[in-house]
Each structure stands twice: as C-alpha cells, then as structure tokens.
Amino acid sequence: MHKTQHTVDDQKVATTHQALKAFMDAHVYPNETRYLEEVKALPDRRQPVPLMTELRSMAKEQGLWNLFFSNPELGSGFSNTQYAPLAETMGRVMWASEVFNCHPPESGNMELLHHYATDAQKQQWLQPLAEGRIRSAVAMTEPQVASSDATNVETEIRRDGNHYVINGRKWFISGAMHSDCQLLIVMGKTDPHNDSVHQQQSQILVPTATPGVEIIRPLTVMGYDDAPLGRAELRFNNVRVPAENIILGEGRGFEIAQGRLGPGRLHHCMRLIGCAQRALEEMVQRAESRVAFGKPLSQQGSVREDIANSVCDIEQARQLTLLAAQRLDDLGAKHARDIIAMIKIVAPQMAQRVLDRAIQLHGAAGLTEDLFLAEAFTYARWCRIADGPDQVHLASLAKQTLKKYGQG
Structure with missing residues (x-):
C-alpha cells in the first residue's frame, strides 16, 4: 500500500487554501441557487451543468485543480494530511469538490491509475482524467449479492484469446450517468474456483462505448438523483475488451x-x-x-x-x-x-x-x-x-x- 511523501512545503499548502477559500467565497457560495436551478432545467439529466463547466474552467486556470493528487506532475503533490483542510473547505457545498476535479469517484480512479496502471493505460486514461476532459466510474457493487462482502461479486471476466469477455450486473455506480463518463473500472471474477477467495477477482478497464455496456436505469438516493453525475444500474452483455486492459494482472482485484x-x-x-x-x-x-x-x-x-x-x-x-x-x-x-x-x-x-x-x-x-x-x-x-x-x-x-x- 502506498505512502504519500510530503513533497510540498506547508506554506504552499496555506497559500493554496487561502486561494481556495477566496474562490469559494467569490464563485461557489453565491451560485448555490443558480446551480440548483440549472440542474432542474437540464433537458437531459446526463448533460453537464453549464455553471459547473464554467467554474471548472476558472478553477483550472487558477491552478486550483487536482488538489488531492499526490502526483506532483498532474496535481498538487499534497500529502493526505496537507489535503485534509482543503477537502473540508470543499465539503461545505455538496458539489464544490467537482469544481476542482477533486470529486469521487474521479479522485480515487486517478490515484488507482497512477499507482497501478501501465504506461499505456495511463496515457490513454489518466492523462485525460487529470485534464478533466473525460469522466470515469468504478463498477463494483452488485444488486443480487451482499456486496459488503466483496468476495460475493459474481460478474464474470473470462479470458478469450487476446480479449476478456465480461458478463454481469452492477448498480449504484457513481458517476456512470454523466454523458462525459468514458471509462468504467470493473471488478469481477477471473478465477472463481481459486482456493483463495481474495485472488479470484480482477479489475479491468472498460470504455463505456464498448458494445454490450448497457445503462439499465438511473438510481436515486433518498430521492436525490445527483444529476448529472448520477448513480446507475448497469448490465454487461458479452462485453469484449483487449487483454491489455486488465489492471496489474489476474487475481489482483x-x-x-x-x-x-x-x-x-x-x-x-x-x-x-x-x-x-x-x-x-x-x-x-x-x-x-x-x-x-x-x-x-x-x-x-x-x-x-x-x-x-x-x-x-x-x-x-x-x-x-x-x-x-x-x-x-x-x-x-x-x-x-x-x-x-x-x-x-x-x-x-x-x-x-x-x-x-x-x-x-x-x-x-x-x-x-x-x-x-x-x-x-x-x-x-x-x-x-x-x-x-x-x-x-x-x-x-x-x-x-x-x-x-x-x-x-
């Protein structure tokens, strides 16, 4: 498991935090009502909110971008301890972390790719995610099993020559409803009969445009649909992706x-x-x-x-x-x-x-x-x-x- 080195001095963290607070005061708090109105007015619940697009561009221009990211080449280089007060500030408004490209599942997915992906996978997916050009989601939870015990995951990831074929259902997949979501990180079983239940699973990169990836429906949480990020129920119907899309190798899920x-x-x-x-x-x-x-x-x-x-x-x-x-x-x-x-x-x-x-x-x-x-x-x-x-x-x-x- 990865340690996070303190590569940035605390003065830079303090300066960044002050800039973040100023941005929140000037552009986020005054626009809470506007954001809500624009979400309600979306003709398609999957499309970006105009205000969010506007604010994300401003934040990126001001260097308030990927503040969570321990990779100093693509993000702040802050440690978890340094990032904590910034995350607290962003947490004061439900959608604020997205403005700074620090929202889940994006933040976790970028760290995952940073630590575990091959150079080719990083080039294809990490770079555009870090630049905010695309979105992504993690597909782990399943409707038909108790997913609190992840060894229950049933989605099949089967090797077929130079490809893997994926079949199964997932739900409450955060971020999957957004029209810019181009990548799913899918967890399933490549070796369901392995004596070690913790080596049966693998994770694999699945472009959302791959034939057989089906959005069954959007889901709500206590009445909120969290548009446009949303939470989706998905079905994988003989979804075929190249073998090089596996992350780390089989059994490493x-x-x-x-x-x-x-x-x-x-x-x-x-x-x-x-x-x-x-x-x-x-x-x-x-x-x-x-x-x-x-x-x-x-x-x-x-x-x-x-x-x-x-x-x-x-x-x-x-x-x-x-x-x-x-x-x-x-x-x-x-x-x-x-x-x-x-x-x-x-x-x-x-x-x-x-x-x-x-x-x-x-x-x-x-x-x-x-x-x-x-x-x-x-x-x-x-x-x-x-x-x-x-x-x-x-x-x-x-x-x-x-x-x-x-x-x-």
Missing part, C-alpha cells in the same frame, strides 16, 4: 481495491467534517436570529446543549481524521486500516447527528432545498453504506483490536 479505498474513505470523512462545520455555523446564526417564547433560541438551554455537543462532535472527528491522514501518509493504507476504519465509522455518524440538530433547529425550512442541510444529511447517511457499511468497519476494527490486545 482485492489488492487494487484496498489501495484505492483507503484514501477514498478518508476523503469522504474530510468532506463530511466540512458539511458538519457549516451546519453548526448555520445553527448558531439561526439560534441568534429567531425568537420563541419571548427570547432568542440561543438562550434556550436545549439549543445551547445541541450547539455545544456539535462543537465537541466535530472537533473530535476532525482530529481523528487528521491523525488517520498522518498515519496513511507515514505508513500506507495497510498499516492505517484500523484508524481509517475508526474514522469511517465516526465521521458519517457525527455528521448525521450534527445535521439532524441543525435541521431540527431550522424547523420545516431545514427539510427543504432552500438550505443545504437535507441534501447533506442524505450524503452523510449514504456514506454509512458507501465504501463499506458501518458493520464491516466495526467488524474489521474489532478483529484488529482483539488481535492486538487479546490472549494469543
């Missing part, structure tokens, strides 16, 4: 997945802290500005308790996230598994609690799209399932803890 998911899980947690921090700030503003039963809400004891508990919850999660980022930088994903599991358990639940308090304090308005709270709550709830449900991380953490402190 789990190895690739674990290397990719460590930083990806952490990035979600960073963004969730930004969500929760903004919710806290709006909670305070609401409490100061609204009067009930003869005094401001901020003078009500229960409101003060909610604010205080939220401050504690956010700061604990922030510090744990920074510690996880440092461990990931210093030791790599394999040796940071325990603390990554901790923060993946803690951060989404923390964000849910804080957002729930903020929604309650805002009353009916908190449930509407007039505020960011309802969509952010949906994101937090989704994160408790995405990249491994809570139960999987709890089981993994318990297993590691028992091994560390148990007898024998």
Whole structure:
C-alpha cells in the first residue's frame, strides 16, 4: 500500500487554501441557487451543468485543480494530511469538490491509475482524467449479492484469446450517468474456483462505448438523483475488451481495491467534517436570529446543549481524521486500516447527528432545498453504506483490536 511523501512545503499548502477559500467565497457560495436551478432545467439529466463547466474552467486556470493528487506532475503533490483542510473547505457545498476535479469517484480512479496502471493505460486514461476532459466510474457493487462482502461479486471476466469477455450486473455506480463518463473500472471474477477467495477477482478497464455496456436505469438516493453525475444500474452483455486492459494482472482485484479505498474513505470523512462545520455555523446564526417564547433560541438551554455537543462532535472527528491522514501518509493504507476504519465509522455518524440538530433547529425550512442541510444529511447517511457499511468497519476494527490486545 502506498505512502504519500510530503513533497510540498506547508506554506504552499496555506497559500493554496487561502486561494481556495477566496474562490469559494467569490464563485461557489453565491451560485448555490443558480446551480440548483440549472440542474432542474437540464433537458437531459446526463448533460453537464453549464455553471459547473464554467467554474471548472476558472478553477483550472487558477491552478486550483487536482488538489488531492499526490502526483506532483498532474496535481498538487499534497500529502493526505496537507489535503485534509482543503477537502473540508470543499465539503461545505455538496458539489464544490467537482469544481476542482477533486470529486469521487474521479479522485480515487486517478490515484488507482497512477499507482497501478501501465504506461499505456495511463496515457490513454489518466492523462485525460487529470485534464478533466473525460469522466470515469468504478463498477463494483452488485444488486443480487451482499456486496459488503466483496468476495460475493459474481460478474464474470473470462479470458478469450487476446480479449476478456465480461458478463454481469452492477448498480449504484457513481458517476456512470454523466454523458462525459468514458471509462468504467470493473471488478469481477477471473478465477472463481481459486482456493483463495481474495485472488479470484480482477479489475479491468472498460470504455463505456464498448458494445454490450448497457445503462439499465438511473438510481436515486433518498430521492436525490445527483444529476448529472448520477448513480446507475448497469448490465454487461458479452462485453469484449483487449487483454491489455486488465489492471496489474489476474487475481489482483482485492489488492487494487484496498489501495484505492483507503484514501477514498478518508476523503469522504474530510468532506463530511466540512458539511458538519457549516451546519453548526448555520445553527448558531439561526439560534441568534429567531425568537420563541419571548427570547432568542440561543438562550434556550436545549439549543445551547445541541450547539455545544456539535462543537465537541466535530472537533473530535476532525482530529481523528487528521491523525488517520498522518498515519496513511507515514505508513500506507495497510498499516492505517484500523484508524481509517475508526474514522469511517465516526465521521458519517457525527455528521448525521450534527445535521439532524441543525435541521431540527431550522424547523420545516431545514427539510427543504432552500438550505443545504437535507441534501447533506442524505450524503452523510449514504456514506454509512458507501465504501463499506458501518458493520464491516466495526467488524474489521474489532478483529484488529482483539488481535492486538487479546490472549494469543
């Protein structure tokens, strides 16, 4: 698993963060309503949002691009620890990370290709992804099996001469609905009878235009279709791709997945802290500005308790996230598994609690799209399932803890 070297001095990180905050203040926060209106007006839910195209061009021109990317030639070169506060800032608006080409699944896919792809694969796919000319998605989860246990994956990847033939179904494939999505990274079984269940799977590059790749339908999450990125249900019908599209080689699928998911899980947690921090700030503003039963809400004891508990919850999660980022930088994903599991358990639940308090304090308005709270709550709830449900991380953490402190 890959360590992230500190190749950039902290002063550059601070300067970049200030520029990011200024961009958010000037171009993102003032356009939240416009973005929502443009999404609603899309004649085709798969087409790019005009505002997003405009802002992405501006961000790229200003050098606020691929800020997550440890590869200094194509991105910032920042470590996970250095990137954490920037991701938190972007997390304050649900769609902001996309402006800077730092959104999932793009960020994880670029890191995957950077670490595991051949030079030819990088030339074909990593370069255009890093430049923002195309989009991509990861096809892992399947509707007919419990995908929390990835050994259950049933999609068949069968060698046939100089090609692989793929058959199977996938769903909740984030980013696959976007019209610019040109690449699917597909996980399936090349050796279903291997004695090691963790060497049965492989990952392979599948251009979305390949015959047999079928979008069955878009999916919603608690009513949100997340257009135009979207989440799709896909079918692979005898999809044939060249043998050189395999990543690392047969049987390496789990190895690739674990290397990719460590930083990806952490990035979600960073963004969730930004969500929760903004919710806290709006909670305070609401409490100061609204009067009930003869005094401001901020003078009500229960409101003060909610604010205080939220401050504690956010700061604990922030510090744990920074510690996880440092461990990931210093030791790599394999040796940071325990603390990554901790923060993946803690951060989404923390964000849910804080957002729930903020929604309650805002009353009916908190449930509407007039505020960011309802969509952010949906994101937090989704994160408790995405990249491994809570139960999987709890089981993994318990297993590691028992091994560390148990007898024998």
